[in-house]
Amino acid sequence: MARLTFRQAREEDHAPIVAAIRTWWGGTRTPDEARELSLLLPRLFLQHFAATSLILEGADAPAGAGSRAAGGGPAGPGHESGGAAGAAPGGVGAVGAAVDGGATGVAAGVAGNLPPARSGGGHPGGARPAGPAADGALWVDESAAAGLHAAGGLRTADAGDRPGRPLAGFLIGFHSPDRPGTAYIHFVGVHPGLRQHGIARALYGRFFARATSARRPEVRAIVSPANKPSIAFHHAMGFVPDGGDYESDGVPVHRDYDGPGHDRISFRRLLSGAPAVAG
Numbered sequence: 001m002a003r004l005t006f007r008q009a010r011e012e013d014h015a016p017i018v019a020a021i022r023t024w025w026g027g028t029r030t031p032d033e034a035r036e037l038s039l040l041l042p043r044l045f046l047q048h049f050a051a052t053s054l055i056l057e058g059a060d061a062p063a064g065a066g067s068r069a070a071g072g073g074p075a076g077p078g079h080e081s082g083g084a085a086g087a088a089p090g091g092v093g094a095v096g097a098a099v100d101g102g103a104t105g106v107a108a109g110v111a112g113n114l115p116p117a118r119s120g121g122g123h124p125g126g127a128r129p130a131g132p133a134a135d136g137a138l139w140v141d142e143s144a145a146a147g148l149h150a151a152g153g154l155r156t157a158d159a160g161d162r163p164g165r166p167l168a169g170f171l172i173g174f175h176s177p178d179r180p181g182t183a184y185i186h187f188v189g190v191h192p193g194l195r196q197h198g199i200a201r202a203l204y205g206r207f208f209a210r211a212t213s214a215r216r217p218e219v220r221a222i223v224s225p226a227n228k229p230s231i232a233f234h235h236a237m238g239f240v241p242d243g244g245d246y247e248s249d250g251v252p253v254h255r256d257y258d259g260p261g262h263d264r265i266s267f268r269r270l271l272s273g274a275p276a277v278a279g
């Protein structure tokens with residue numbers, strides 16, 4: 001089993017996250033569309049909303065994996081020996097339990113407000129948490145870790161005392177300055193080889209916990225009607241569409257929400273157990 005760890009985002013994560021948007025969104029966007037989408041994440045998000053944004057990263061390259069590439073660029077040649085063989089997207093093992101309370105400083109005591117953590121029994125391969133229950137980590141089997149270390153994989157930026165690590169997922173979100181009870185998720189992305197194993201659920205869970213502890217009972221997210229996986233994911237996470245002008249595949253859509261031709265679904269979820277917000 002290999003360990004993935006959560007941490008708060010930093011400004012230096014901007015480049016690898018932009019690179020991730022340009023490549024990880026390939027299932028629902030053309031390369032030009034993905035590039036255009038990445039412009040919706042200017043550096044300011046990592047300068048002003050890093051405290052509420054999350055990174056999930058792998059461990060350093062396994063022994064013999066060779067050198068690393070920093071700052072989100074493609075891994076260097078020496079990196080190719082890091083277990084790329086057999087690491088085809090989708091050929092990933094299961095992810096263990098998501099736990100909370102670690103890297104993001106989420107307050108203890110709100111864990112009961114989280115969406116249910118993934119249990120090992122629900123995953124292909126029956127992965128189990130392999131570490132202490134409250135270490136803020138996810139566990140994936142070795143084939144998943146190999147995928148993260150594959151050539152061309154993205155790495156987080158070097159940070160002071162340690163080198164960058166493989167980028168497994170990220171969440172960019174913030175607590176609305178204008179709406180005291182609302183938290184907003186702007187982007188979430190998971191490495192293509194690690195999807196549908198509970199990683200985005202775990203990222204949302206940590207964001208929800210922090211929103212709850214900050215007395216933000218409402219979480220919002222905007223999704224393009226073309227992004228069917230994201231729509232399915234948000235439904236699975238308990239979000240409901242908030243209004244709309246017409247329906248697309250049964251989901252209400254706001255016409256021209258983000259400008260002419262940019263229709264959007266406005267998703268909203270209320271967090272149970274969040275303290276009421278005065279005023």
Ligand SMILES: CC(C)(COP(=O)(O)OP(=O)(O)OC[C@H]1O[C@@H](n2cnc3c(N)ncnc32)[C@H](O)[C@@H]1OP(=O)(O)O)[C@@H](O)C(=O)NCCC(=O)NCCS
Pocket residue numbers: 024025186187188189190191194195196197198199200201202223227228229230232233234236237
């Ligand atoms: C959308 C995305 C973030 C989901 O990440 P993920 O780690 O695969 O999601 P999870 O495994 O945590 O899934 C959580 C729930 O959503 C559901 N779900 C996730 N992806 C789904 C899909 N493609 N189709 C149907 N349901 C899906 C899961 O079945 C799961 O439901 P369950 O717990 O009831 O079984 C991921 O597909 C991704 O990174 N896509 C590209 C980027 C993107 O479009 N981001 C969203 C817009 S900003």
